[in-house]
Amino acid sequence: MAPSGRRTQSEGETLELLLTTHFPNSGVTQELAAPAAALLVRRPDWRLVTRAVAYRRVEWAIDSFAPYKSPGVDGIFPALLQKAREGVIPYLFRIFLACLATGYVPAKWRQVKVAFIPKRGMNSYSGPRNYRPISLTSFLLKPVERLVDRYLRDEALAFVPLHPNQHAYQAGKSVETALPQLFVRVEKALDLQETALGVFLDTKGAFNNAFYDTICNSLVRHGSEYTIVRWIRATLAGRVVVATLSGFSVGLAISKGCPQGSVLSPLLWCLVVDDLLSRLTGGGVFIQGYADDICLLAVGKFPNTVSGLVQWALLTVETWCNEVGLSVNPDKTGLVACTRKRELQGFFEPHFFGVKLSLLGSVKYLGVILDSRLAWTEHVEVKVRKADNLLWAYMEACGAGWVLRPEVVH
Numbered sequence: 001m002a003p004s005g006r007r008t009q010s011e012g013e014t015l016e017l018l019l020t021t022h023f024p025n026s027g028v029t030q031e032l033a034a035p036a037a038a039l040l041v042r043r044p045d046w047r048l049v050t051r052a053v054a055y056r057r058v059e060w061a062i063d064s065f066a067p068y069k070s071p072g073v074d075g076i077f078p079a080l081l082q083k084a085r086e087g088v089i090p091y092l093f094r095i096f097l098a099c100l101a102t103g104y105v106p107a108k109w110r111q112v113k114v115a116f117i118p119k120r121g122m123n124s125y126s127g128p129r130n131y132r133p134i135s136l137t138s139f140l141l142k143p144v145e146r147l148v149d150r151y152l153r154d155e156a157l158a159f160v161p162l163h164p165n166q167h168a169y170q171a172g173k174s175v176e177t178a179l180p181q182l183f184v185r186v187e188k189a190l191d192l193q194e195t196a197l198g199v200f201l202d203t204k205g206a207f208n209n210a211f212y213d214t215i216c217n218s219l220v221r222h223g224s225e226y227t228i229v230r231w232i233r234a235t236l237a238g239r240v241v242v243a244t245l246s247g248f249s250v251g252l253a254i255s256k257g258c259p260q261g262s263v264l265s266p267l268l269w270c271l272v273v274d275d276l277l278s279r280l281t282g283g284g285v286f287i288q289g290y291a292d293d294i295c296l297l298a299v300g301k302f303p304n305t306v307s308g309l310v311q312w313a314l315l316t317v318e319t320w321c322n323e324v325g326l327s328v329n330p331d332k333t334g335l336v337a338c339t340r341k342r343e344l345q346g347f348f349e350p351h352f353f354g355v356k357l358s359l360l361g362s363v364k365y366l367g368v369i370l371d372s373r374l375a376w377t378e379h380v381e382v383k384v385r386k387a388d389n390l391l392w393a394y395m396e397a398c399g400a401g402w403v404l405r406p407e408v409v410h
Helices: 011-022 046-052 055-063 078-083 085-102 142-159 175-191 212-221 226-236 265-280 303-324 389-398
Strands: 027-029 111-118 131-136 195-202 240-245 248-253 286-290 293-300 334-338 362-365 368-371 380-385 402-407
Touching: 011 111, 011 131, 011 240, 011 248, 046 085, 046 142, 046 226, 055 078, 055 085, 055 142, 078 085, 085 142, 085 226, 142 226, 142 265, 175 195, 175 286, 175 293, 175 334, 195 303, 195 362, 212 226, 212 265, 265 286, 265 293, 265 303, 293 303, 334 362
Parallel strands: 111 240, 380 402
Antiparallel strands: 027 248, 111 131, 195 293, 195 334, 240 248, 286 293, 362 368, 368 380
């Protein structure tokens, strides 16, 4: 169903609506897009790429994928490369070196098959926003992405690491490290008779809306070499996504964003949002990121001070969003006050993108439901995913009266 309320009349119209909703500012096309003109001027950098691409590393990259993961448009499964390793890896090794050195990505590798997956927990699936686009790229491209991802983590991020409060897509960090870090601060505030005001943001279409310049600038800030930045931009620019429904296909030439489902996309988004985390650090507001889920927490004895800190943080988020071309939906922004005070004298509701935020009774963050009326009393009840065993053990060890109820996961 379109935003106007009109239902689509054909498979082609349905596909166009899904594609243009999740990939805005892109045009329907039947041709493979050509690489940007700037990418055609290539100066090979063999010195750097030999550090990133080695024969054994290519073997490792190909073996790192499950044998029968969903293929891209070319239909190549990882198992095909893994079973024919002795025959194909010598050729792939030279192709990977040449692509990375020259900053070129073959047109077929830039053709992406998109599958729309229904989001969990939705009341209806009649709208395009009720689906999540998953990009299935070629498994001839994914090993190169794996090699570049490893190189960035081992080289560039070793000297200019990500913000310590970014918990997504990093070794040793997960939901099970993010939630305790947040809960400890809230519990401490309650013990000190203070007010903890939390804001929970979800960046709208984060992966699909980041500009190429924003992504490349974030790579440069973290010390990535020009050759790597050039190649990453080549993988993003000139992409064509193809969706199929009942035998009918529609292609879309993409002008921004990084594909969900790509090996590099999670790291690229973490690099982009790292700038926001850095801006908010040291301003009196605790900031925490988990991919595109951002949490702001202000703690203090006086509710008006806490509100002022949150308002400053939200203005900073607005400024950053305007600079990088991203947006956060204020209607989906959660505001929860955790306190043992009966009245919040002097408290005022902050504004975000011109909308006054109202206090909510509960908010869901990283799979955990925080209830302001139950969660911050002597008897605490929250829902925790069954898989979060470490978090469960942590809560029980706190001795703060937490009662955990596992949420059924199918």
